[in-house]
């Protein structure tokens with residue numbers, strides 16, 4: 001029996017087709033997404049169909065689940081049409097709306113009700129921004145979905161009239177606990193939407209996707225494959241890695257995320273660690289930065305080198321790059337909550353401002369922000385026995401080696417792979433088989449901690 005998993009992430013769409021029992025990879029496909037922090041969801045649908053075609057189609061697939069970038073606001077009118085480009089998790093225009101919501105309700109109350117202190121990333125702040133900045137668009141909103149909910153709905157044949165087989169049945173929208181927990185108007189402790197918060201943000205009530213359990217099916221594709229509840233991408237990755245007690249996952253994609261699977265919900269009124277739900281019925285404390293793999297993309301482009309060359313020159317510099325510190329807030333920052341920040345390079349002398357120094361400082365600065373996230377997890381009682389390093393930039397040898405100088409626990413690098421799509425496929429197998437199969441995870445590197453304290457100390461000293 002074959003199952004499919006999809007990762008509709010910020011930069012691209014990836015599809016894997018696997019054997020349901022063993023998890024063996026059978027086929028895969030991918031397609032790019034457009035750049036930008038506001039994107040027409042039609043582009044994700046086009047990319048998904050291209051990636052499915054690249055993976056040889058779904059005709060022989062028994063079940064499929066969609067993992068996707070979290071928080072994006074997909075606002076639909078009563079005809080199931082997308083009202084405006086979706087504002088993505090890394091769009092910071094709703095920072096003022098986040099402050100307004102905190103002023104109205106208080107951070108403590110919002111954490112107690114939704115698990116989150118609003119920042120620009122979360123859906124609730126995007127809805128408030130829409131209400132205030134585009135009142136005509138806000139008035140037309142009949143339903144609000146997230147990227148993975150909307151793609152699952154389209155896969156099942158729903159959509160605007162003329163563009164879909166089954167038409168705009170908004171009540172058929174479905175989601176899962178993990179993605180619902182990133183909206184800001186759903187509580188992972190009660191398992192219910194908080195309609196008062198939704199109305200406070202959007203200005204009126206709207207249809208929200210039904211929240212399914214981890215092994216529930218939302219329905220079927222037109223070809224008859226079961227469609228699972230799907231997941232937010234980080235929860236998908238945790239499922240794909242079979243993350244358990246002691247595992248802290250550090251994912252370096254467009255976002256940098258630090259997360260762990262927890263039996264109990266977590267509450268952090270500072271907002272550093274969001275109290276998300278996971279894709280197994282448990283919880284997923286998570287801390288996220290806006291500046292991760294693209295810090296390396298940017299510095300590699302400035303230096304005119306490819307990723308391998310960047311790794312080579314970064315490792316020519318000593319740990320700490322002689323005091324050169326890059327605070328890498330190129331896209332503003334979410335953790336810490338500094339949406340309008342820009343990047344700053346500290347400690348430049350003629351001796352330190354070199355190509356190796358800059359390459360190393362870029363990787364160190366990006367990883368120090370994630371190490372701060374790990375500390376915040378520990379402060380909530382999360383046990384960290386090892387870091388599991390995944391995401392596009394985890395393929396970089398310098399990122400791996402420098403991670404071992406920054407994290408004070410062993411760093412395990414699973415074999416390069418699409419862990420979000422794999423987790424979605426594993427969920428699809430759960431739906432199809434009726435039980436969650438164990439799939440083997442291959443490891444390609446285990447790095448013992450080689451902590452060099454000055455790296456984090458000098459980064460902390462530059463913190464604003």
Ligand SMILES: Nc1ncnc2c1ncn2[C@@H]1O[C@H](COP(=O)(O)OP(=O)(O)O)[C@@H](O)[C@H]1O
Pocket residue numbers: 009010011012252253254255293294296297307308391392393394395396
């Ligand atoms: N060898 C590498 N070294 C550093 N960065 C890399 C490498 N390979 C890919 N990347 C970066 O990883 C990112 C894509 O990672 P991915 O986890 O797929 O992101 P997302 O899930 O956010 O779309 C891109 O910014 C890409 O440039």
Ligand SMILES: O=C(CO)[C@@H](O)[C@H](O)COP(=O)(O)O
Pocket residue numbers: 009010011068069070071089121182232233234253254255256257286288
């Ligand atoms: O906002 C978050 C998590 O809260 C991000 O992790 C997004 O879910 C995007 O993920 P990537 O596309 O970077 O993997």
